[in-house]
Amino acid sequence: MSRTIEVTELALRDGHQSLLATRMAMEDMAPACADVDAAGFWSVECWGGATYDSCIRYLNEDPWERLRTFRKLLPNSRLQMLLRGQNLLGYRHYEDGVVERFVEKSAENGMDVFRVFDALNDVRNVRTSLEAVRRTGKHAQGTICYTTSPLHTIERFVDMAEQLKELGCDSICIKDMAALLRPQPAYDLVSGIKERCGDDTQVHVHVHATTGVTMVSLMKAIEAGADVVDTSISSLSLGPGHNPTEALVEMLQGTGYTTRLDKGRLLKIKEHFASVRPRYAEFESKFLGVETEIFDSQIPGGMISNMESQLRQQGAVDRLKEVLAEVPRVRETAGFPPLVTPSSQIVGTQAVFNVLMGRYKAMTGEFADLMLGYYGETIGPRDPAVIELAVQHAKKEAITGRPADLLKPEWDELRRQAGALPGCNDSDEDVLTHAMFPQVAAKFFATRDKGPKNLGSSPTAAVAQPVGGGKPNGGK
Amino acid sequence: MSRTIEVTELALRDGHQSLLATRMAMEDMAPACADVDAAGFWSVECWGGATYDSCIRYLNEDPWERLRTFRKLLPNSRLQMLLRGQNLLGYRHYEDGVVERFVEKSAENGMDVFRVFDALNDVRNVRTSLEAVRRTGKHAQGTICYTTSPLHTIERFVDMAEQLKELGCDSICIKDMAALLRPQPAYDLVSGIKERCGDDTQVHVHVHATTGVTMVSLMKAIEAGADVVDTSISSLSLGPGHNPTEALVEMLQGTGYTTRLDKGRLLKIKEHFASVRPRYAEFESKFLGVETEIFDSQIPGGMISNMESQLRQQGAVDRLKEVLAEVPRVRETAGFPPLVTPSSQIVGTQAVFNVLMGRYKAMTGEFADLMLGYYGETIGPRDPAVIELAVQHAKKEAITGRPADLLKPEWDELRRQAGALPGCNDSDEDVLTHAMFPQVAAKFFATRDKGPKNLGSSPTAAVAQPVGGGKPNGGK
Ligand SMILES: [Co+2]
Ligand SMILES: [Co+2]
Structure with missing residues (x-):
């Protein structure tokens, strides 16, 4: 039963999104990239979710430039993003032409893996983006949002996995944003998907750590056949974030499951973010402990x-x-x-x-x-x-x-609107920025040439690297 | 395979010892005791370790009075303590007569379960105390200190369990103070003990959370047959402390294993310590995250x-x-x-x-x-x-x-020394306090009548109880 478990590293996107309100500046992530690139991850999540919004709203940073920078700094890695299906990274439904354009441009700028979800788990809302991803030849990952209710049975989730598989997805992700996925359902759900969709169906598991049970759920998902699990480096882990990458590696020792991860590289990544994190203390989540109330509430x-x-x-x-x-x-x-x-x-x-x-x-x-x-x-x-x-x-x-x-083609109109904004460079990328965040985009285009801001306190003060183990892992 | 898993709550001893430098005042624990007493724990660890030392060194509190208070406040609970074998709670070997006296007095003042260990795992160093416990009719728990080295094999640990069983221990504890117990050895060790010593051998598992893997180790220990596991309420958990009690309850749902714990009571205990903890921020461990370096270092x-x-x-x-x-x-x-x-x-x-x-x-x-x-x-x-x-x-x-x-009887001499100290009340308890911490005891006896100190900041400021879920769990 020896098997290699692949890992997606979340520190560059969901890690700081969950713990530091998505405020981390590109210049604070760049120094870790060589180690991230060489550590042996299946993919590196680094874009999507709230990062696009945060870039233009708070950091005066072009999100497309960030993507291109990651592409350069992580030449050997699969770059991964989170995409809200027909909503793209915005808050309304977009007409299919806009969705397709967004996917094409993301692929062109370096994206490899598209994790596509819909908040209601309505497969019709992810179809256009998944099909667009497939046309680019990139990795199309269909996503199940895990939740609990009297109607959310393993059976129904497996039905959804089957529908996603029929859309031609390269892999299926179980996304547990609220840390509700207990060990037994994790096992049952992964087993169910493997049984229904075939053992060769690549299953990814994304859990948050909030409730304190999901490290065990990852273990059970792995025992049930999960292929890739998501973790975040320890100095950007736990609380509303994710389970720590290094702990996953150690957890598996002796079990017959192994990762390909290089522990020396992981230690360097950890130390880097441990030194960076305290500078973002003002953005830190107030809820860094374990909260199980959500299981009942x-x-x-x-x-x-x-x-x-x-x-x-x-x-x-x-x-x-x-x-x-x-x-x-x-x-x-x-x-x-x-x-x-x-x-x-x-x-x-x-x-x-x-x-x-x-x-x-x-x-x-x-x-x-x-x-x-x-x-x-x-x-x-x-x-x-x-x-x-x-x-x-x-x-x-x-x-x-x-x-x-119900939506009419809107690309030409979006291009016209964007083109009228001072500072807009008329690229498809800028049109997409305008499409997703019309108000914020206008302000961003006008100030873009001032360059990115670093919201961390004393960003130039080099924090000494600690020697050996036993140091604070950042945060406090 | 449905089975009830019993739980020992650590908040009143190891929880605040690991996270708040053992500084919590009795008056900050007392309000939680009614809920702790009714929550359904197998035992409540509340004494031993560093608490005795901290009481007389920092809190001007008589540790024996603390024990009697817990006895009153937890009338339906098994009180549990940690005892360093022949060292008792001090730092040298004591002659057998002193060890026996300590155990008798602890039992007399209300202790029910004695977890006895030796730092070198030398069974000869725990024999006297375990035999003394047995004579009082209380629960004698023999303890294996888990560590890793080329010589520390499952086989050798199981040998030790067998030796402890032969001493007549009522249960065996695996004590993993450094969070080194990975899931697979946890499974193998519990299975090994059950096989060698009999299925009816009661096995307890005590792990810390430092390395981020031990919640999974608890799950594996349970699957291997562990009877009782140790956890600490979530608002006094994680980091160098322990896995959260509420998360253990939730983790087991659907697995066929269950606890007897009352979630409503647990929530009240959590909220109490969440409100108390911030007042001890100055004593808080600097290492609240996950540290895996110890596995290699x-x-x-x-x-x-x-x-x-x-x-x-x-x-x-x-x-x-x-x-x-x-x-x-x-x-x-x-x-x-x-x-x-x-x-x-x-x-x-x-x-x-x-x-x-x-x-x-x-x-x-x-x-x-x-x-x-x-x-x-x-x-x-x-x-x-x-x-x-x-x-x-x-x-x-x-x-x-x-x-x-090699030691000569020393009780009479210890009694004579103690009796000469101003403020010593000549009780066996005071002699034992002097025996274990001679310098500190003298100072404590002299100031005891001033009563306990509360080292928490603004100890009288009532912290409002939050409504519902999603609140900070204390700490930060
Ligand atoms: Co997430
Ligand atoms: Co301990």
């Missing part, structure tokens, strides 16, 4: 903070407990969507509305869209009475088709 | 800090790398002792001497004693040439017998 920590601040603005923070109790009801009404961006915000805000103004007396436009199918299909039926209220509120009908089918 | 982080500060005092901190390389050699010379108090300090200081003054040109008295057998037997042979140097240095011969056999 079903509510991610970040969502609670959002609802709490909404309540505070209304002078009603004392009603948080009612809102927390309302969330599962709203989620059931909406057909049990996974609670991930953007559905977590949509469900959370509606729960606040319900408590403050009476159940569905007021409705956000986004919640109406969710009820009416404009984000896609949910796993469960949505409450017909509330759909009716949504129709009245939004003054439009429910749909059952693929949302993007 | 064999050197615990705390030991490195010690050696570094010794070198700094000599103006030779630049020679740390040489010292780190010297440690494994010294350890081999000394017969591969586990590196735990006091052997870690003894080996570390000698390594510093060797680098600064030439190999074994100078020798500490403690290292000479270790080489000459005055701490007990080591697993491997000790270097005869260095034993000869130790004989010259210490001007005494090597021994092979049980070290405590």
Whole structure:
């Protein structure tokens, strides 16, 4: 049963996104790249998610330039990105032509592996991007967002894996953003996918560490046949981040499973980020410990903070407990969507509305869209009475088709708009930046020539490299 | 294969010892006790280790009074302590009469479970205390200190378990103070003990979290048949501490293994310590992340800090790398002792001497004693040439017998000494306090009537209890 387990390193994207609010400057990642490139990872996640937004919003850095820089600094690595299917990296559905253009440009600039997901697990919302990836010859990874609800059975997830496989995906990823994947379901889900889709189906497992159980889930996923697991170097790990890369290597020793990772390189990467991390202390997540409440509450920590601040603005923070109790009801009404961006915000805000103004007396436009199918299909039926209220509120009908089918070609118009912005260089890349973040892009184009900012404190102060083991791993 | 896994809660002793330098005041633990008592633990570790020392050294608190208080506050719980065999809670070997008196008094004051270990795994050093425990009718737990070396095979550890079983131990504990126990050896070791000593041998597993792999080791130990595992409530967990109790409960769901723990109670315990912990921030361990270097270096982080500060005092901190390389050699010379108090300090200081003054040109008295057998037997042979140097240095011969056999009865003399100290109340308990910490005890007896100190900052400021999930788990 000896088998090589491949690893995707997350430090350059999800690691600092989860722990340091995506603020890490390219110049603080660059010095680690030679070691990352030589360490033996299956892939290096370094783009997508919130990094694109953060680059133009906070760092005055061109995200496409960042991608090209990673391509140069990691010549032997597969570069990997996270893509929100038809939403690309933005917050609305884009017409297929824009989606295709984005994928082509990403591939052209150096991307190798596209991990594509939809917040509702509606396969129709990932089809266009996955097909576009396949046409570029790059690696198309179909993704299952893991969540729990009375309807989310292993069987249903395996059904979804099969659908993704039928779309021609090169691999299947189980993405557990809320650290809800316990060891036994991890085992059952990986086994189920391997059984249904074939043993040669490459299965990746992405878990966060928040609940303290998912290192064990990685072990069980590996025992069930998982091929590639995601980890983050120890000095950018744990809390709302991920399990530590070095610990994965050590965990497997003697089990018959091994990685190809070079421990000497890992130590250097660790020490680099341990020296960088303290400079980003002001952006550090407030929740660095273990939180298991989500298993019962079903509510991610970040969502609670959002609802709490909404309540505070209304002078009603004392009603948080009612809102927390309302969330599962709203989620059931909406057909049990996974609670991930953007559905977590949509469900959370509606729960606040319900408590403050009476159940569905007021409705956000986004919640109406969710009820009416404009984000896609949910796993469960949505409450017909509330759909009716949504129709009245939004003054439009429910749909059952693929949302993007309603969209007209928009590339030419986006190009025209972008071209009118001062500082826009008229490249397809700039048009895409405008398409995804219209307001922020305009500001970014205007200031781009000032060059990237480093938001870490005293960025030029070299932090001494510690000798040997037993040093703080950064953070505190 | 459904089976109930029992749990020992560590928050009241090893949890704050590992994370907050053993400084937590009794008044900060008392409010959690009702929930701890009702949560369904197999036992509650609350005494021993460094707590006794910390009570009299820093907190002006009578450790025996603390024990009696826990007895009152935890009427339905097994109270558990950690005992260093013939060293009791001190740093030298005591004559058997003192050891027996200590065990009797501990039982009389409310202790139920005695976890007894020896730093060298020399069973002769735990025999007297284990037999004394058995005579009181309390639970005698024999302990294996887990470590790694070319000689520390599963077979040898299982041999030791068998010897402990033959001493009449009620259970066997695998104690992994440095988080070196990987999943596969955890499985093999528990299986090995169950096979050799019988399936009905109760096996406990105590691991720290430092290396990030031991939650998986707990899972594997459970799969191999472990009966009781040690965890600490999440708000006093991870880093150099332990795996979180709540995560253990969640990890097992769906596996066929279950705990008897009440999640509602656990949440209350968590919230209590989350509110208390920030007040002890100044005592917090600097190493709260994951450190895997020990797997290769064999050197615990705390030991490195010690050696570094010794070198700094000599103006030779630049020679740390040489010292780190010297440690494994010294350890081999000394017969591969586990590196735990006091052997870690003894080996570390000698390594510093060797680098600064030439190999074994100078020798500490403690290292000479270790080489000459005055701490007990080591697993491997000790270097005869260095034993000869130790004989010259210490001007005494090597021994092979049980070290405590050389000691004369000392109780009457200890009682006489203690009785002469101002503030000593002449109880056996006070004599034992004097016996274990002569200098500190004298100071403590003199100030005892001023009552316990709380070293937490603003100890009277009530911290608001957070509502629901997703809050910081303390610490930062
Ligand atoms: Co993630
Ligand atoms: Co311990």
